[in-house]
Amino acid sequence: MTESGTDAAAPERRGRVSGRAEDGWTDARLVEACLSGNQAAWAALVERYARLIYSVPRRYQATPEDAEDIFQTVCLELYNALPRLRKVDSLRSWLMTVASHASLAWKTARTRRGHVVDVDDADPVRLSTVDRDLLEDVERDQLVRDAVRSLPERCRELVGILFFEQPPRSYKEVAAHFGLAVGSLGFIRGRCLQKLQKALREAGIARA
Template identity: 50%
Template sequence: MILGRPTKSRRRPRLPVQERTSPSPAWSDKRLVWACLRGDDQAWSALIDKYKNLIYSVPIKYGASPEDAADVFQGVCLELFSELPHLREIAALRSWLITVAARKYFHLMRSQRKRAGAEAETDNKVVLPVLVEELEGEQMIREAVERLPSRCREMIRLLFYEHPALPYSQVAERLGLATGSIGFIRRRCLQRLQQILEESGF
C-alpha cells in the first residue's frame, strides 16, 4: 500500500483582535457604540458599566437620595438606548450623559414638588460648566484606572476607593503580597496611571 503525503491541516483564519475579545468598559466609546448598534448585548452592558458611576454621580452632586439617583439612572439608560442611533458626536458622550442626567433629576424634583402640593420653581436650572468639567475629570480617572493592569487596578481601588482607607497590611493580605512591597508597587501604579491620564489629555 502506497501511503500518500500527509495533508496539511487547514488553519482557521485568525479574527482581528477586536473581534476575538469580549466588549469591556476599557473599550473606546466609539467601539462600544458601534458594537451596540450591531446588536451586541455585551457591548451595551459594558457601556452602562463604564458610565454607571458618572450617571449616578450627577444627581448625588445635587443632593439626591439613593432612591432618586436610581430613578435618574434608569431614565438616563432608557434615553441612551433610544437615542444611541442618533448620537452625532460619540466623543461628546460623557457631557451628553451629564446633561441628560441633570435634566432627569430636575424633572424628577419638579414632579415630586407638584405631588407634594409645593409650588414648582419657575426658573430653568442649568448644568454649570464647572460641574461638567469636574464630573468629566472624575470619569476620565475611572476610565484610566480600568486600563491599568489587574493588580494595579485592584490596588488603586483598595487604597483610594475604600472607606475608611485600608492599611497596607490589609491591602497586602487581599492581594497576596508582602506588606513591605505595597509602597513600591503603589508608586509604580500611580506613575502608570498618570501616564495614561496624560495620554488621554487629562
C-alpha cells in the first residue's frame, strides 16, 4: 500500500475494468491480501467499490470536490477498519453505510453554518425515505457492476467498452480492438449480453 494506505485516483477519472489478476478475487481474499501489505490488492479493492462510494455523495448533490473528499474519508475508514472487519461478505453494505454517514454529515454541516458534524453523528435511523431510495439505487448500480465483473474476461471487457466507456467507441473501433470482423462482434455481443442477463437474474435485479 501507499504510505497513507488510501491513495487512489478520483472515480470519475478511472477507466474501464482492468485486467489485473486481483480483480477476480473475492472480497475476503482481497482483504486478506491487503492485511499482508499487498498494494495491488488494495488498489483492486478500492477500484471495485470506487463508483459505489463516490456515487453516494453525488446522489446527495455534493460537488465533485466535496464528493472526492467524502470518497477519501470512506477509503480511510475502510483502511483503518480492515483488521477488525468480521463480516467481509457485508462489505458492500458497510461501505454504503459509511458513505451515507459521511454524506449526511456533509449535508448537515452545509445547512448549519460554522457547525461541523462528525461522521458518527449521522444516525442511519434518521435516513429519510428519499435517502433510503437513493441508497437503494446506489446498491442496485453496484450489483450491476458486480454482475459485469463476474463475466468471463472477454465479455467483461466488451461490456465495459460498449456500455461504460466515455466517450463511446464505434463498432469498427471495438471490433479492431478485439481483432474481429464487425459482423462477428454483433454475435459475440449477443452471447455476452445473455451471460450478463443471467448474472443479473441471479443477483435478483432482472426478471427470469
